[in-house]
Amino acid sequence: MKKIHLLCMMLAVLFLSAFRSDRVITVYMIGDSTMANKSLDAGNQERGWGHVLGGYFTEDVRVENHAVNGRSSKSFIDEGRWDAVVNKIRPGDYVFIQFGHNDEKADPKRHTDPGTTFDENLRKFVRETRAKGGIPVLFNSIVRRNFGANPQAVAADDVRSEQSDDIVEGDTLVDTHGKYLDSPRNVAREMGVTFIDLNKATKELVESMGVEGSKELFMWIPKGVSPACPKGRQDNTHLNVYGARKVAKLAVQAIEKQISELGKYVRYYDFVVAKDGSGDFFTVQEAINAVPDFRKNKRTTILVRKGEYKERVIIPECKINVSLIGEEGAVITDDNYASKKNIFGDEMSTSGSSTVYIYAPDFYAEHITFANTAGRVGQAVACFIDGDRAYFKNCRFLGNQDTLYTYGKESRQYYEGCYIEGTVDFIFGWSTAVFKDCEIHSLGDGYVTAPSTDQGKAYGYVFWNCRLTAADEAGKVYLSRPWRPYAQAVYIQCEMGKHIVPEGWNNWGKASNEQTVYYAEYQSTGEGANPSARVKYSHQLADISKYQPEQVLAGNDGWNPIKNGNALLTNVKR
Numbered sequence: 001m002k003k004i005h006l007l008c009m010m011l012a013v014l015f016l017s018a019f020r021s022d023r024v025i026t027v028y029m030i031g032d033s034t035m036a037n038k039s040l041d042a043g044n045q046e047r048g049w050g051h052v053l054g055g056y057f058t059e060d061v062r063v064e065n066h067a068v069n070g071r072s073s074k075s076f077i078d079e080g081r082w083d084a085v086v087n088k089i090r091p092g093d094y095v096f097i098q099f100g101h102n103d104e105k106a107d108p109k110r111h112t113d114p115g116t117t118f119d120e121n122l123r124k125f126v127r128e129t130r131a132k133g134g135i136p137v138l139f140n141s142i143v144r145r146n147f148g149a150n151p152q153a154v155a156a157d158d159v160r161s162e163q164s165d166d167i168v169e170g171d172t173l174v175d176t177h178g179k180y181l182d183s184p185r186n187v188a189r190e191m192g193v194t195f196i197d198l199n200k201a202t203k204e205l206v207e208s209m210g211v212e213g214s215k216e217l218f219m220w221i222p223k224g225v226s227p228a229c230p231k232g233r234q235d236n237t238h239l240n241v242y243g244a245r246k247v248a249k250l251a252v253q254a255i256e257k258q259i260s261e262l263g264k265y266v267r268y269y270d271f272v273v274a275k276d277g278s279g280d281f282f283t284v285q286e287a288i289n290a291v292p293d294f295r296k297n298k299r300t301t302i303l304v305r306k307g308e309y310k311e312r313v314i315i316p317e318c319k320i321n322v323s324l325i326g327e328e329g330a331v332i333t334d335d336n337y338a339s340k341k342n343i344f345g346d347e348m349s350t351s352g353s354s355t356v357y358i359y360a361p362d363f364y365a366e367h368i369t370f371a372n373t374a375g376r377v378g379q380a381v382a383c384f385i386d387g388d389r390a391y392f393k394n395c396r397f398l399g400n401q402d403t404l405y406t407y408g409k410e411s412r413q414y415y416e417g418c419y420i421e422g423t424v425d426f427i428f429g430w431s432t433a434v435f436k437d438c439e440i441h442s443l444g445d446g447y448v449t450a451p452s453t454d455q456g457k458a459y460g461y462v463f464w465n466c467r468l469t470a471a472d473e474a475g476k477v478y479l480s481r482p483w484r485p486y487a488q489a490v491y492i493q494c495e496m497g498k499h500i501v502p503e504g505w506n507n508w509g510k511a512s513n514e515q516t517v518y519y520a521e522y523q524s525t526g527e528g529a530n531p532s533a534r535v536k537y538s539h540q541l542a543d544i545s546k547y548q549p550e551q552v553l554a555g556n557d558g559w560n561p562i563k564n565g566n567a568l569l570t571n572v573k574r
């Protein structure tokens with residue numbers, strides 16, 4: 001019967017996964033270097049705005065960027081690149097079309113004329129997208145940063161010029177695209193297609209930043225700064241990371257206004273972390289370091305895109321009100337452990353082994369996996385939390401012994417819908433913590449919790465409606481043992497697997513702890529629920545009114561994550 005139930009669950013997951021994948025919208029991008037993905041070799045700072053666009057959408061939208069450096073609408077077709085895109089389009093997908101920078105070049109392999117050949121190529125893209133049930137969107141070219149008269153502005157795109165003192169700039173931004181800006185607008189009007197005037201938006205941005213300030217958007221790189229261009233670069237066409245993110249934001253702001261069906265998937269984050277170069281930073285720690293110190297009454301939101309980030313992350317006290325939002329598959333991991341030697345030959349210790357340290361108050365994490373992959377080598381912490389009012393939603397904590405260290409004595413922590421795994425004492429520490437609707441998974445024999453609640457504290461750990469599951473090798477697991485004499489742990493309406501021993505609780509080899517700990521349950525269910533066999537010093541509750549999460553976490557300031565959620569998370573559409 002159990003095998004049939006498991007099979008049904010697996011089939012349900014597969015069905016839901018397939019259903020979800022059918023609902024993912026793909027945005028295909030075709031265009032030139034201002035849109036294209038870039039090589040990350042040698043720390044290259046150049047990005048096309050399409051490279052970073054995915055960080056502005058939920059995972060319901062997938063960006064597939066086919067834009068290529070140096071291509072015009074003509075060469076993109078002639079090289080068979082358009083055919084490769086057309087063959088992929090499904091009904092409901094979008095195709096973002098932006099050409100012009102290279103269509104205006106004299107090169108006969110690329111050149112087209114506005115009003116005739118350029119327009120006809122744009123019509124071809126529109127017609128064939130619609131024939132496949134796709135939705136075309138026409139963009140005109142982003143502005144060149146061309147201050148003053150520069151007859152070489154167009155040709156300079158292909159040169160990627162090094163530092164030069166010969167360039168003399170004026171005060172006025174001068175257009176270089178001419179009628180190539182009109183063709184996408186005219187074809188859009190003629191064929192009833194959405195047109196986004198990205199040239200106007202970028203022109204206004206560059207003008208607002210001025211002659212010097214606007215260099216921050218483009219590939220103006222001083223000599224000796226980047227290994228990718230050691231002699232420096234003065235490039236007024238191609239965007240750097242910051243510029244690409246700014247231009248992509250202008251694009252999605254227009255999408256929200258003009259394409260409501262796609263706009264509902266737009267999200268804005270202060271920073272994006274991505275291993276593929278589609279964000280502001282490659283590491284989580286870089287993003288944390290960029291957060292302004294003591295940013296009060298506002299929350300800094302950081303999207304962590306899919307990938308495994310092997311790094312040690314420290315969120316200091318001054319980085320308050322930080323939110324880490326993970327895409328599916330966002331993992332922060334490291335492999336330190338307590339007995340491992342540091343650079344001085346000393347053991348790292350339990351506290352020194354953690355992958356992530358959270359000292360700042362009002363931290364929030366969603367869909368992030370915190371992992372320590374050291375294995376069964378003793379204490380090896382995945383996440384160490386000292387800051388007050390820490391809130392984790394749908395996160396995963398992976399490790400073995402001492403996985404989750406609720407360290408702060410004055411820290412209140414709320415875990416909602418999380419998965420926590422380990423062997424011995426894998427949830428431990430001094431903090432007051434509520435675990436609601438979580439899965440607590442034992443990988444082997446041991447102890448689920450090891451609280452060290454201080455004497456006089458009203459609460460330690462409270463588990464609400466959690467599932468205690470286990471690997472096959474786990475056959476003897478205790479709900480808790482007291483790391484300190486006044487340990488507190490309460491399980492309310494939790495489902496307990498058969499791996500939980502009948503006696504339930506352990507005194508850590510000290511009979512005196514039985515007089516000081518507070519261990520209790522209320523309406524436990526499952527094969528591991530055995531009220532009559534529990535140790536005599538534990539309690540079966542009749543009244544749970546004092547253990548409502550809101551009351552447990554209230555403290556002196558009335559913190560209520562259950563009612564208010566992540567109250568400061570106001571600049572991300574939920």
